Amino acid sequence: MIKKGIFHPQLLKLLGEVRHMDTIIIGDAGLPVPEGVTRIDLGWIENEPRFHKVLEEIVKVLVIEKATFANEAKDISPDFLQKSISILPEGLEIDYIPHVDLKEQSKQSKAIILSGEFTGYTNIIITCGCAY
Template sequence: MKKHGILNSDIAKVLTDLGHTDKIAIGDAGLPIPEGVKKIDLAISLSDPSFIKILKVVLEDMKVEEAILAEEIKTHNPSQLKAVESALIEEERLVFISHEAFKRELKNVKAVIRTGEATPYSNIILQSGVLF
């Protein structure tokens, strides 16, 4: 049995397979996932698990060079934005795009991890960095 890191085999496999600049997303319960994009559904009930809990666990196991959020989070969910900013480290660039552009960008991710989060714009795209 695995001792450290993410135990969910689907998430662990996606992270292991990422190359430099590949992307994954973590989304709230309502995020539309494009057809053909792998969905890893962790939602067990509304608000459980939370977006920020899953983000923090993924960030412990993934080298991220860029994080993309919807611009709308700034006005519609500033407390979640603050939590995201606290979870990211300094070298991880934070980029804001419109929510419509964000949804279009989901076509380019390797997988979307769906949480039970029930607050607006609690979605992020993480672009993989490289360890060397």
């Protein structure tokens, strides 16, 4: 049995399989998951687990090259956005796109990891990097 860190089997499998330039999304509880994209739903009650906790744990184990947020997060949940950015590795490339485009790009993601977050526009596209 895993003693510490992430132990959700489906999430561990995903994190072990993603490679350079693959994208995954960490989303709030309401983000739609397109047909054919792997859904890893961690939410079990309102706001559990929190988006930031999920992001913190994934940042610990994944090489990240780029992060993409919805433009709308700047106006609707700016404090939440700033906390998200503070969790990410320093110097990371950060992009912003319309939320409708984020949902469209989600169709090409390896997986969408849903938190239990009930805060609007709390979604991130993570582009995986390479460890060497």
